[in-house]
Amino acid sequence: MYKVGILGCGRLGSIAANALKEGKAPFCELAALLDSNEDVLAAKSGEFGVPGFTDRNEFMACGLDFVIEATRQNVAQENIPAFIDKGISVVSLSCGAFADKDFYNKTAALCLERGAKVYLATGCLGGFDLASVFQLMGGMQGTVVQYMPPKAERDPKNPMAGFPEEFSGTALEGFNISPSHLNTVIAGALACGELEDARYELRPAQPGMGAFGLEMKNDLSSAKIIISQNTFEMIALSTVAVLNRVTNPITF
Ligand SMILES: NC(=O)c1ccc[n+]([C@@H]2O[C@H](COP(=O)([O-])OP(=O)(O)OC[C@H]3O[C@@H](n4cnc5c(N)ncnc54)[C@H](O)[C@@H]3O)[C@@H](O)[C@H]2O)c1
Numbered sequence: 001m002y003k004v005g006i007l008g009c010g011r012l013g014s015i016a017a018n019a020l021k022e023g024k025a026p027f028c029e030l031a032a033l034l035d036s037n038e039d040v041l042a043a044k045s046g047e048f049g050v051p052g053f054t055d056r057n058e059f060m061a062c063g064l065d066f067v068i069e070a071t072r073q074n075v076a077q078e079n080i081p082a083f084i085d086k087g088i089s090v091v092s093l094s095c096g097a098f099a100d101k102d103f104y105n106k107t108a109a110l111c112l113e114r115g116a117k118v119y120l121a122t123g124c125l126g127g128f129d130l131a132s133v134f135q136l137m138g139g140m141q142g143t144v145v146q147y148m149p150p151k152a153e154r155d156p157k158n159p160m161a162g163f164p165e166e167f168s169g170t171a172l173e174g175f176n177i178s179p180s181h182l183n184t185v186i187a188g189a190l191a192c193g194e195l196e197d198a199r200y201e202l203r204p205a206q207p208g209m210g211a212f213g214l215e216m217k218n219d220l221s222s223a224k225i226i227i228s229q230n231t232f233e234m235i236a237l238s239t240v241a242v243l244n245r246v247t248n249p250i251t252f
Contacts (some may be wrong), residue, residue: 002065002247003031005088007079009044009052010035012093013070015236017048025240027247028066034059056082064088068239073097073180080118084110089117089246091239097140099175099195119246120187122238124230127214128191128252130223134216135193142192144171144185145213145226147205167202174200190215 004020005244006013013035020030033052035041045052053059054077067083069076076094083090084107098104098120111117122128125144134140144169148154154161159181167174171189176180182200191214205211213226227234230244 002027002030002243003063004028004243005032005034005059005064005067006030007059007067007069007070008075009033009037010070011232012236012239013068014044015233016068016070016239017044019237019240021048021115024237025243025247028243031064032059032062034067045116058139060086060088066091066243068243069094069240070236074181077103081107081110083130084114084116084118087114087116091114091119091121091242093121093123093183093235093239095120095123095183095190096175096179096185097185098190099172099179099186105131119242120190121235121242123184123187123235124212124227124238125184125188125214125225126225126227127216127225128188130214130225131188131191131214134218134221134223137218137220139218140192141199141217142189142197143199143201143215144188144192145201145203145215146185147211147213148202149205164202165204167200169200171195171198171200184212 006017017030022026028183030048030050033044036054041052067088067090069090073094073096076092076097080090107118131142148163171185172195175185181208185200190197192198211230213224215224
């Protein structure tokens with residue numbers, strides 16, 4: 001069994017931990033938790049029956065094979081290299097951390113040196129496998145699309161309440177609208193190639209239409225993956241799905 005640790009036991013990390021405890025990744029077991037909030041840690045450690053740490057070295061000493069990162073982009077940047085350095089692969093939800101080219105390149109070099117990997121969770125998007133094929137075909141244009149309701153109909157508590165109703169630009173320009181909330185844009189854009197080449201568009205939502213989509217096309221083919229009603233569960237479980245893809249004996 002592969003040992004999995006969770007960095008960040010908030011909303012998404014807890015859903016992933018619960019899925020592991022429920023045996024949703026048959027070749028993986030939840031082994032440890034790491035969170036800077038001692039109250040959260042005590043509660044989650046009790047709930048899931050695994051040790052919880054505020055100290056990263058003690059956490060890593062549990063013999064982890066994988067860490068699911070579910071914190072924030074700056075925390076991801078601080079911790080991911082330390083895990084990779086110890087040969088522990090990371091499934092990251094704070095994908096926006098990889099919009100920083102310097103961090104991306106240094107982490108990639110460290111992964112090659114230490115034989116570990118970073119997997120960017122698909123979150124509330126899909127079609128990354130198809131995007132790889134389109135890339136191989138050449139001449140690909142990839143676009144992350146977000147369908148936004150009119151401003152008047154938005155929940156003011158939603159962090160995306162202030163987003164413009166329409167936008168079209170590069171993925172990097174789009175990410176800068178609200179870096180801490182657009183991890184998905186970076187993950188989807190990186191699946192399509194360079195951040196400067198992939199696009200991000202905000203489009204008006206039709207009633208009942210999905211929140212996020214990934215579109216890809218070249219001279220021969222085109223594909224659209226639209227995720228309707230993405231949920232926090234879907235986002236969190238995408239990390240466990242990665243673990244299954246890399247640990248199952250027959251995979252795709
Ligand atoms: N890729 C996607 O599609 C997608 C979608 C939604 C959210 N996200 C990202 O996923 C991440 C987690 O989101 P969430 O809603 O679960 O957040 P959350 O705020 O509910 O939980 C974050 C947890 O991290 C802990 N934490 C913060 N700083 C820490 C540190 N220095 N060391 C250890 N633990 C620390 C907090 O105590 C908290 O328990 C965020 O970066 C969020 O933006 C990604």
